[in-house]
Amino acid sequence: MNDILRPNRDPVLSRPTRVRYHVLAASCSLALIAYIHRVGFAHAGTYLKREFGFQDSEWGMVMAAFLISYAVFEIPWGVLGDWLGARHLITIMALGWSLLTAAVALVKFVPLTMWLGMSLPLLLLLFLRFVFGIFQAGAFPTFSRIMADWMSSRERGSAQGAIWMCSRIGGALAPFVLVVLIEDLTITWEMSFVVISSLGLVWCAFFWPWFRNRPEDMPQVNAAEQAVITAGHGATADAGHRHLPWSRILRCRSVWFLCFTYGCGGFSGNFFVTLLPAYLRDHRGLTPREMQWLSGLPLACGVLACLGGGMISDWIIRRTGNRRWGRRIMGMIGTAGAGLCLLATNWVEDVRLLGLLLCLTFVGNDLGMGPAWASCADVGERFAGTIGGAMNMFANLTGALAAVIAGFLFGGVFVVAGQTVLGNELVFWIFACSYWMACLCWLGVDVTKPVRIPGITATR
Secondary structure: OHHHHOOOOOOOOOOOOOHHHHHHHHHHHHHHHHHHHHHHHHHHHHHHHHHHOOOHHHHHHHHHHHHHHHHHOHHHHHHHHHHHOHHHHHHHHHHHHHHHHHHHHHHHHOOOOEEOOEEHHHHHHHHHHHHHHHHHHOHHHHHHHHHHHHOOOOOHHHHHHHHHHHHHHHHHHHHHHHHHHHHHOOOOHHHHHHHHHHHHHHHHHHHHHHOOOOHHHOOOOOHHHHHHHHOOHHHOOOOOHHHOOHHHHHOOHHHHHHHHHHHHHHHHHOHHHHOHHHHHHHOOOOOHHHHHHHHHHHHHHHHHHHHHHHHHHHHHHHHHOOHHHHHHHHHHHHHHHHHHHHHHHHHOOOHHHHHHHHHHHHHHHHHOHHHHHHHHHHHHHHHHHHHHHHHHHHHHHHHHHHHHHHHHHOOOEEEEOOEEEEHHHHHHHHHHHHHHHHHHHHHHOOOOOOOOOOOOOOOO
16 A cells, blocks of 8 residues: 555656756756846946946956956866855855845945045945956856756756856846836936846745755655656766866867967957947947947847857758868857957947947857857867866956956057057957957867877767
């Protein structure tokens, strides 16, 4: 009788539960919130920038502070996530960056006095954005840890694609959310930061009591779903950070060129999530509504480009059997086109045409996202997480450098090779050249030659 009443846990006879998809949905929702917080600062911050009279160079420093800490702490968070598990760590991170988003409102109440050659509001903002970057740096490495534990090997690619897609959706929504709060609901810029910070706090309140690090620790997961999740995990179960083959990784040419191409792309691409709103408002003279559309639509277009670039790359490989060019070609086409479109904005005055060129630029930028991360997996195999962290570190360090350079050049007039050049135009020449450098660096990426460790790395 007891056997009849006991729930059936036989993976063959039971229908798998779908808790892993709930975990994926939770990860996707936090990726969306993370980008609303990240990109939302760039939009609401334009009001803050104008109120305190921050110069472009100072605003570039604020953006660089976030990107530097984000880059430096990405790999350490990933290692910590592998050691401690994701549940407590991702909750601490989301709670931390949400509270820091709300804390930006404190800048309003800081006296306008000078210290160390800078105003106290600027110093506080630099500190808040630096610490904000520390907390956000661990989000995507920890998502990778969650997907490794919760998704089957055949579902991880789609799961990671869904997370990146939601991050782009969050970035696209951010300007609309902030403009509605500030312009339509007439909420002050400082209160808008408090409002959007509540998204992360609510997420933490639901996630932490429910989530567990591993499927076997979740009562809602039946044996059938556990069998689905663990299928194929044995091939990578023994890989970990404690046995990282640094010498082999550092001697791999494709690893370096992946970092270079992602770094050159990040130098230009980070402009869209850092300085674009301020540029549109202060140097193009656009209204808040126009700024809302022209800064949100490029990221919305990136949603389709992220998916399309990876799918086309896989299709080329299936049709031709050439894995080397199947990965390279979309990244090269995307970065070459992005450079041309971004450079063309120098000679465009019409707002609609400017918006089109910005959208095409970001489409080109994101066409290479899928192939780049697929190449990371192809080259890194069991060590793809470490190489992915290195790629992203390069991209954010170069993005920080670009923010400082652009902040210095915007609004200035310079003499280059005997010719007078406006700083605004020079910025986009530099960005275009960086995209074209990324295009050339793709030629050094050969996914048919992965990092191989005798006795550890499987032969393809």
